Amino acid sequence: MSQPLLGKVCVVTGATRGIGKGIALQLGEAGAKVYITGRTLKPVKDNIGGSLQETAEEIRNRGGVCVPVQCDHTKDEEIKALFDKVQDENDGQLDILVNNAYNAVKAIMRNLKVPFWEQPMDMWDTVNTVGLRNHYICSIYAARMMVPRRQGLIVNVSSAGGLRYLFNIPYGVGKEALDRMAVDVAFELRKHNVACVSLWPGAVQTETIMSEVKSGTFDGNASNVKTKQVFIEGESIEYAGKAIVNLASDPKVMSKTGKVLIGSDLADEYNYRDIDGRKPGNFRQISYLLQSSGWNTLSSFVPGFLTIPKWLVSFAGHKF
Numbered sequence: 001m002s003q004p005l006l007g008k009v010c011v012v013t014g015a016t017r018g019i020g021k022g023i024a025l026q027l028g029e030a031g032a033k034v035y036i037t038g039r040t041l042k043p044v045k046d047n048i049g050g051s052l053q054e055t056a057e058e059i060r061n062r063g064g065v066c067v068p069v070q071c072d073h074t075k076d077e078e079i080k081a082l083f084d085k086v087q088d089e090n091d092g093q094l095d096i097l098v099n100n101a102y103n104a105v106k107a108i109m110r111n112l113k114v115p116f117w118e119q120p121m122d123m124w125d126t127v128n129t130v131g132l133r134n135h136y137i138c139s140i141y142a143a144r145m146m147v148p149r150r151q152g153l154i155v156n157v158s159s160a161g162g163l164r165y166l167f168n169i170p171y172g173v174g175k176e177a178l179d180r181m182a183v184d185v186a187f188e189l190r191k192h193n194v195a196c197v198s199l200w201p202g203a204v205q206t207e208t209i210m211s212e213v214k215s216g217t218f219d220g221n222a223s224n225v226k227t228k229q230v231f232i233e234g235e236s237i238e239y240a241g242k243a244i245v246n247l248a249s250d251p252k253v254m255s256k257t258g259k260v261l262i263g264s265d266l267a268d269e270y271n272y273r274d275i276d277g278r279k280p281g282n283f284r285q286i287s288y289l290l291q292s293s294g295w296n297t298l299s300s301f302v303p304g305f306l307t308i309p310k311w312l313v314s315f316a317g318h319k320f
């Protein structure tokens with residue numbers, strides 16, 4: 001098996017479950033030494049939330065190297081201790097930081113279609129303390145290790161909610177800010193040969209989302225039912241990991257710095273599939289847009305290569 005990331009040191013935040021776990025599995029399989037973070041160290045019975053030990057074991061079973069670090073990303077001193085440990089144990093080497101930890105999926109799902117003025121006041125902090133502020137702090141510590149070595153890659157796991165309204169207001173504001181953070185961090189890091197990008201996965205079949213699907217969260221309202229279908233046909237948790245392995249192995253990664261990258265576009269560019277052999281839909285595909293709007297028959301007549309160009313997608317934003 002090829003291990004393009006042998007000798008690389010990575011940090012993936014929020015890897016007990018979900019996309020962070022999938023990314024950590026792929027980075028480990030690609031040969032990197034992967035530091036993973038989360039609050040839950042040991043398996044908890046009947047908990048869909050997973051644990052650091054379970055992710056670490058899966059990485060080791062695939063022949064990878066994993067260092068689980070218990071860290072609550074709402075606590076600045078725990079974030080500092082994480083990066084101190086990485087620095088001490090690797091002689092200052094850090095090659096890849098994946099800003100992924102996110103504390104808000106359940107809160108967002110509980111409040112789908114609830115207007116913002118009726119949502120809990122602390123929704124803002126639930127979404128953006130871990131999902132935005134913490135990513136800035138992690139990026140500071142990572143840059144301090146990457147800049148002196150003149151190499152590194154920071155990936156912010158964001159979403160198409162950074163472009164236009166999705167789920168709720170703190171969500172969209174947080175994602176747009178995270179995309180902008182990637183652009184501005186890249187601006188300052190470019191001359192030090194360190195890359196920073198924002199990555200938009202598609203709809204991902206995480207443990208939490210699939211349990212919400214099963215429990216009927218998306219049933220009833222027609223637009224929620226469409227959302228449910230999009231998740232049922234979504235990506236595995238490892239698809240975004242494949243994107244990051246390819247980016248981190250690309251000698252021309254600096255040509256992508258400062259960009260918002262769509263996971264499915266990277267799958268086309270680097271020519272990989274999801275772990276089950278599928279090619280999950282890309283929201284730029286016209287057939288995918290028709291299907292997710294309920295036009296299934298029409299969508300089956302539209303070839304997959306017909307996509308909306310990115311310059312046109314940017315008009316779906318709202319600036320100017």
Ligand SMILES: NC(=O)c1ccc[n+]([C@@H]2O[C@H](COP(=O)([O-])OP(=O)(O)OC[C@H]3O[C@@H](n4cnc5c(N)ncnc54)[C@H](O)[C@@H]3O)[C@@H](O)[C@H]2O)c1
Nearest residue numbers: 014015016017018019038072073101102103105159203204
């Ligand atoms: N699920 C999707 O369909 C989807 C699609 C596109 C983008 N995203 C984005 O991907 C990112 C990850 O989402 P997910 O769906 O995998 O979420 P998830 O809830 O399944 O996993 C989040 C991870 O973060 C960890 N975490 C939460 N709070 C923490 C804290 N205080 N300290 C340490 N770790 C903490 C959790 O333990 C877990 O490991 C988010 O930014 C999300 O918006 C998700």
